[in-house]
Amino acid sequence: MKRAISVVVLTAAGLIPLWRYEPSSATTTTEVAAPTPAPSSTASSSASSSPSTSAAASQVVQGSTVTTSKGAVQVEVTFEGDRISSVRMLQQPNHPQTTAAVPVLIKETLRAQSADIDTVSGATITSEGYARSLQAALDTKGS
Amino acid sequence: MRRVEHVMGFPVSLRIDDAYADEETADPVFAWLREVDARFSPFLADSEVSRLDRGELRPDEISRDLVEVLGLCEEYRVASRGAFDARLPGRGLDPCAVVKGWSVQRATELLVARGVGRFCLNAGGDVVTYGGPWRVGVRHPEVADELCAVLEITDGAVATSARYERGDHIFDGRTGRPATGLLSVTVVAPSPTEADATATAAFAMGAEGVEWAAAREGCEVFAVDAERRVLRTAGFPVAG
Numbered sequence: 001m002k003r004a005i006s007v008v009v010l011t012a013a014g015l016i017p018l019w020r021y022e023p024s025s026a027t028t029t030t031e032v033a034a035p036t037p038a039p040s041s042t043a044s045s046s047a048s049s050s051p052s053t054s055a056a057a058s059q060v061v062q063g064s065t066v067t068t069s070k071g072a073v074q075v076e077v078t079f080e081g082d083r084i085s086s087v088r089m090l091q092q093p094n095h096p097q098t099t100a101a102v103p104v105l106i107k108e109t110l111r112a113q114s115a116d117i118d119t120v121s122g123a124t125i126t127s128e129g130y131a132r133s134l135q136a137a138l139d140t141k142g143s
Numbered sequence: 144m145r146r147v148e149h150v151m152g153f154p155v156s157l158r159i160d161d162a163y164a165d166e167e168t169a170d171p172v173f174a175w176l177r178e179v180d181a182r183f184s185p186f187l188a189d190s191e192v193s194r195l196d197r198g199e200l201r202p203d204e205i206s207r208d209l210v211e212v213l214g215l216c217e218e219y220r221v222a223s224r225g226a227f228d229a230r231l232p233g234r235g236l237d238p239c240a241v242v243k244g245w246s247v248q249r250a251t252e253l254l255v256a257r258g259v260g261r262f263c264l265n266a267g268g269d270v271v272t273y274g275g276p277w278r279v280g281v282r283h284p285e286v287a288d289e290l291c292a293v294l295e296i297t298d299g300a301v302a303t304s305a306r307y308e309r310g311d312h313i314f315d316g317r318t319g320r321p322a323t324g325l326l327s328v329t330v331v332a333p334s335p336t337e338a339d340a341t342a343t344a345a346f347a348m349g350a351e352g353v354e355w356a357a358a359r360e361g362c363e364v365f366a367v368d369a370e371r372r373v374l375r376t377a378g379f380p381v382a383g
Contacts (some may be wrong), residue, residue, distance in 0.1 A: 004153050010264065011274045020166050029182070033194070044181040062258060069357035081157065095272055102356035103354060103358050103376055104263070104376075104377060105353065105354065105357060105364075105374045105375065106374070106375050106376070106377060107372060107374060108372075108373035108374075108375065109372075109373065110283075110291060110371045110372070110373050111195050111286075111291065112170075112283050112286050112289035112290070112291065113289065113290050113291070113293070114289060115278070115280065115289060115290060115293045115382070116278065117278045117279065117290070117293060118263055118277045118278050118279065119156070119158075119265045119272075119277065119278075119279055119280070120265070120268070120279070120280045120281075120282055120290070121265075121268055121269065121270045121279055121281050121302065121329060122272075122281070122282030122303050122305070122307075122308070122327075123268055123282070123303055123304060123305035123306065123307055123308040123309065123327065124153055124243070124267045124268050124269070124308060124309060125153055125154065125267050125308050126152065126153060126308060126309065127149040127152060127153060127154055129308055130154040132151075132287070133239040134280070134282065134287075134288055134290075135154070135156060135265060135268075136147075136154075138156075139145060139147050139156050142145065
């Protein structure tokens, strides 16, 4: 039983990146492919498990709830003997996930500058505002 | 050749550098944008969008183009978790933010199909470049005649959302209130549809929209937050 607990904890940790990368709308229950359990594992202190059956053939174990920046995640793992046959998400945030990893953003200071340019991107300008805009000056100047 | 026309309530500037290009080369672009305005403007009572909103069109009477536009609106509403919404409570159907980028993309395809090799199209501040390099300035959010970034782009789209031109016109669909978390956000993407809709949705989301837009595939982001700090992605194509 101790071995099963540690496997579940690792599985929960391993699933978080998987779930982060999920392309679109998350539902409250999702079947995911069973990852290979780590053969030798160290037990985590945060584990709590409740096997629903004690039969040797099939065993369902619920992992502890792991709190992530997106919300709580909890998995349920079904074992066939020593092998994981399926993993189910019992809890996961119910909003859609982005498709990419969290991007690194560079912080800079806002600076005004002028430079030789072909065109200007800006908030949708009105036809009235155009007359005094940089783009109007560029259009008038010609190439 | 260069031409400027006012369509859909904003100026559209087209510059084509191919030697043979003349007014006739540019005609289909402006004819298309005028057609889009007539069909999709929520401000024209007899447009397809207004008629659909009044319940005068059955689902099978909606044009393929409008189906595509409404599909894009839904795609970005879901992706932005409701911050971007063409159907705000108490307001009529307003797909403008998607129609603009989508119609500019079609205009771009018209030029490319005709074999035009180098052009730059600016639709009220949304830019599409082709056959560059092109140097694209990003308007400073507080100083109208200054820039806050200069980009170099070969083929691609740049769109900026802010409220310095039209005031509070972008609403956070989750709260129904005007979006005020950012001063401006600029998105570089392969297509104007993606650049424009992502910039609008990110602006509607506020501060969290910067990271959201940066995580979208193919998007590079330059944002100025309410504290005048710049946040940009590493791949944002700043001119050297």
